[in-house]
Amino acid sequence: MSKIESNILIEHISGGTLGYYREKEELYTDLSGLKDNSDGGEYIQKGDIIKFQNKKLKVQKIEVKLVNINREIHHGEKAKTNIPTDFKVEIGIFVEYIEG
Secondary structure, eight states: OOOEEEEEEEEEETTTTTEEESSHHHHHHHHHHHEETTTOOEEEEEEEEEEEEEEEEEEEEEEEEESSOTTOOOOOOOOOGOSSSEEEEHHHHHHHHEEO
């Protein structure tokens, strides 16, 4: 069984990548202001104010992209017998700068 790799992209809503993360240590160094939930996790949702590299940002949207590395398998053809071995989930956090 293969694992699901994940990446987190932080991008300005008008375009321009602010950060692209594969390692949690790097992400936690740059990002703060996440909300705690009752199960011990943290979360971000649309409308939240977060800090990224000490700048205040407002989350405008969040997208989840499932990246099938094997380009020969299309969504309609997926089955247990041809599950890709390389698979990524990319979470895009789209933000705008705010004053303050």
